Amino acid sequence: MRAFAIDRYSRIEDASFRELPDPSAAAGQVRVRVHAAAVNPADVKVITGRDGGRFLHAPRFPLVPGFDFSGAIDQVGAGVDGWSEGDAVFGFLPYARSNRQGSFAELVVVEAGAIGRKPAQATHAEAASAATVASTALQAMRDKARLRQGARVLINGASGGVGSYGVQIAKRLGAEVWGTCSAARIEHVEALGADRALDYRALKISDLDARFDVILDAAATASFGACRPVMSPGAGYVTTLPTPATLAGFLASLFSSQTVRFVVVKSRRADLDLIADWIDEGAVASVVDRTYPFEALPDALQAMAAGGVKGKIAVQMAPG
Numbered sequence: 001m002r003a004f005a006i007d008r009y010s011r012i013e014d015a016s017f018r019e020l021p022d023p024s025a026a027a028g029q030v031r032v033r034v035h036a037a038a039v040n041p042a043d044v045k046v047i048t049g050r051d052g053g054r055f056l057h058a059p060r061f062p063l064v065p066g067f068d069f070s071g072a073i074d075q076v077g078a079g080v081d082g083w084s085e086g087d088a089v090f091g092f093l094p095y096a097r098s099n100r101q102g103s104f105a106e107l108v109v110v111e112a113g114a115i116g117r118k119p120a121q122a123t124h125a126e127a128a129s130a131a132t133v134a135s136t137a138l139q140a141m142r143d144k145a146r147l148r149q150g151a152r153v154l155i156n157g158a159s160g161g162v163g164s165y166g167v168q169i170a171k172r173l174g175a176e177v178w179g180t181c182s183a184a185r186i187e188h189v190e191a192l193g194a195d196r197a198l199d200y201r202a203l204k205i206s207d208l209d210a211r212f213d214v215i216l217d218a219a220a221t222a223s224f225g226a227c228r229p230v231m232s233p234g235a236g237y238v239t240t241l242p243t244p245a246t247l248a249g250f251l252a253s254l255f256s257s258q259t260v261r262f263v264v265v266k267s268r269r270a271d272l273d274l275i276a277d278w279i280d281e282g283a284v285a286s287v288v289d290r291t292y293p294f295e296a297l298p299d300a301l302q303a304m305a306a307g308g309v310k311g312k313i314a315v316q317m318a319p320g
């Protein structure tokens with residue numbers, strides 16, 4: 001199979017395309033022919049080995065980066081029920097040191113319970129662009145911060161991958177949603193359904209004249225301490241990236257009704273199927289800023305590293 005790989009932690013420019021052996025589906029697994037992948041900040045962290053990237057992938061070389069994928073099953077392992085060759089599916093590889101594969105390749109092998117049916121209303125690029133970020137937003141707000149209907153939610157970093165889905169999912173779950181983003185992305189965040197979109201450069205969260213039941217710090221720039229003055233009693237704070245301030249916040253929360261959590265996204269069929277249902281009913285959708293052909297993957301990664309992406313960047317391996 002053709003794959004994009006690194007031989008050591010390095011720069012994006014040092015990665016290269018090459019032929020690697022095709023993987024095979026073992027018992028309980030399926031092999032997916034990747035039609036599209038999506039780019040995440042984690043891919044840049046894995047390639048450079050910085051910002052915790054060494055903990056997101058097995059440190060074995062050649063290392064193929066990439067987590068999100070959408071494609072079609074082309075091999076079914078022994079004992080797998082419910083999936084057949086040709087089924088269109090989407091998902092993401094584990095963010096863990098046990099993960100020895102990457103979705104920047106023509107084939108991936110995954111546990112049968114860790115993929116969902118591809119939404120019929122989405123292209124492969126749109127489905128791949130939903131996998132990690134929609135699962136993260138859902139698991140962060142519903143499971144970690146106990147979002148309930150009627151809650152008021154603040155999403156810090158509402159214009160990026162996690163935030164763009166976060167706004168839509170929180171609305172789908174019946175919340176009032178406020179989001180922060182750069183001034184250039186305010187219209188985008190409002191178009192996603194946010195009740196209020198605020199420029200993070202012109203804002204101090206603790207000065208907001210509102211109380212929030214859930215705060216999702218998707219950008220990982222607002223600590224629990226900074227958010228606490230605007231959190232209601234019993235509110236939940238959840239971040240995508242633990243920092244020393246997260247630990248301090250966790251300790252402080254032990255003496256309050258408020259909770260501090262860190263989300264580690266898990267690829268679960270039930271969540272992916274729910275996200276696919278929401279996409280098909282038109283309640284949520286991927287925002288794909290740009291789609292690059294597979295050969296232009298280095299440009300896609302550079303664009304992600306540069307920041308300011310509206311939603312997601314996708315990579316197309318095969319038509320569809």
Ligand SMILES: NC(=O)c1ccc[n+]([C@@H]2O[C@H](COP(=O)([O-])OP(=O)(O)OC[C@H]3O[C@@H](n4cnc5c(N)ncnc54)[C@H](OP(=O)(O)O)[C@@H]3O)[C@@H](O)[C@H]2O)c1
Pocket residue numbers: 040041042132133136156157158159160161162163180181182183185200218219220221239240241263264265307308309311
């Ligand atoms: N723990 C997990 O399971 C998990 C899962 C997924 C992602 N993550 C991590 O979560 C983080 C966000 O992921 P993503 O995919 O959403 O990234 P992204 O697409 O790059 O989005 C980043 C967001 O942060 C905003 N931002 C930048 N600087 C900010 C600031 N000073 N204050 C407030 N917002 C700011 C950006 O706004 P503008 O573009 O408008 O400037 C954008 O909305 C990354 O570190 C990623 O690795 C963790």
